Amino acid sequence: MSSSDNFFDNVYKIARLIPYGRVTSYGAIATYLGATRSARMVGWAMNNSHNQKEEVPAHRVVNRKGLLTGKHHFDGTNLMQQLLESEGIVVVDNQIQDFQKAFWNPSEELS
DNA sequence: ATTTTGACGACGT
DNA sequence: GACGTCGCCAAAA
Secondary structure, eight states, rough: OGGGHHHHHHHHHHHSSTTOOOOOEEHHHHTTTTTTTOOHHHHHHHHHHGOOSSSSOOGGOOTTTSHHHHHHHTTTTHHHHHHHTTTTOOTTTTTTHHHHHHHHOOHHHHH
């Protein structure tokens, strides 16, 4: 155990709170954690999320446009999209449809 | 040890 | 809205 993982752990913690069928963005999580300009670290955390014991729904985290920029980090070619579609999210050309409606903002929806 | 590379996004132009 | 630059900072090269 190391204490410097706190940020990453927090990222995973928030990610697990994303409701089924909803999505959020790297930046939204970063902002919620008080690190508005560290969205990249959230992305890096996701990359590392495989090592976590508890599963992390990384497929529910996309960039601020609702684009599936991280799909290449999942097994197969389309796993991320398939996971989202299985939750009712519609994806066309890597772009989540009705993104604003599916977007879950931890800073607002979370206390 | 130094440089490059990113699952990103805010800002300025 | 588009485009370039900058900040962020962990890992890999």
